[in-house]
Amino acid sequence: MQQNTSSMIGYAIGATDGDLGTVDEFYFDDETWTIRYIVVETGNWLSGRKVLISPVAFGKPERESRTISVNLTCAQVSGSPDIDTERPIYRQHEAELHDYYQWPWRGDYGGTFGTTPLPLFVGEVFVEQEASVSERRDDPHLRSAREVTGYHIHATDGEIGHVEDFIVDDEDWAIRFVVVDTRNWLPGKRVLLSPKWIRRVEWDESSVYFNLTRESIKNSPEFDPSKADSRVYEPYLYDNDGRPIDHH
Numbered sequence: 052m053q054q055n056t057s058s059m060i061g062y063a064i065g066a067t068d069g070d071l072g073t074v075d076e077f078y079f080d081d082e083t084w085t086i087r088y089i090v091v092e093t094g095n096w097l098s099g100r101k102v103l104i105s106p107v108a109f110g111k112p113e114r115e116s117r118t119i120s121v122n123l124t125c126a127q128v129s130g131s132p133d134i135d136t137e138r139p140i141y142r143q144h145e146a147e148l149h150d151y152y153q154w155p156w157r158g159d160y161g162g163t164f165g166t167t168p169l170p171l172f173v174g175e176v177f178v179e180q181e182a183s184v185s186e187r188r189d190d191p192h193l194r195s196a197r198e199v200t201g202y203h204i205h206a207t208d209g210e211i212g213h214v215e216d217f218i219v220d221d222e223d224w225a226i227r228f229v230v231v232d233t234r235n236w237l238p239g240k241r242v243l244l245s246p247k248w249i250r251r252v253e254w255d256e257s258s259v260y261f262n263l264t265r266e267s268i269k270n271s272p273e274f275d276p277s278k279a280d281s282r283v284y285e286p287y288l289y290d291n292d293g294r295p296i297d298h299h
């Protein structure tokens with residue numbers, strides 16, 4: 052099933068032995084365009100502390116009950132490394148978190164759901180596995196879905212709207228589509244664009260550049276949020292080779 056990230060804000064997170072809290076935010080990897088963590092607001096039981104949980108721990112989200120179960124106990128979550136989600140998340144923090152839960156790595160080292168081991172971590176020093184990886188202490192590829200909402204969308208021939216939401220597949224937690232609001236050009240119309248069509252993202256400019264013309268985007272199928280699963284749109288968005296269809 053595919054769902055809007057915004058619609059899952061507030062979903063209850065259920066541990067194996069009680070309630071953990073509610074979904075507060077999503078962090079995604081800007082290279083693989085997959086959800087790396089959900090930020091859970093724990094509420095009163097953990098003094099309002101926010102915790103990071105990887106999708107590797109998730110069960111299937113239940114749309115009707117607005118819940119997501121996780122294969123963790125309340126005690127495990129309570130004893131997890133305390134990470135301040137209001138500040139940049141350091142790679143060291145991620146390594147500690149994955150080491151604590153014994154989660155497989157998914158992220159900017161090329162792995163998803165365990166296909167790549169954790170980056171080497173020794174004491175207080177992060178040992179990079181590849182020389183090309185940034186020297187930054189914070190993770191340069193970990194992005195907040197809330198922060199990116201509102202980014203300007205640029206076609207090859209000009210601006211065409213802004214990011215309104217993301218559609219994720221709860222099988223692998225990949226971002227399938229960016230929901231684009233084109234209200235400045237097409238009042239009230241929202242369209243779906245695949246991350247595969249992104250040419251580049253200028254984070255300092257809060258802008259996403261797509262390899263599509265404004266006309267192609269304007270003629271894309273209109274997104275209807277009442278449809279339960281955006282897979283119904285895929286035949287209209289891709290040709291047999293997975294390339295975007297130009298709807299003229």
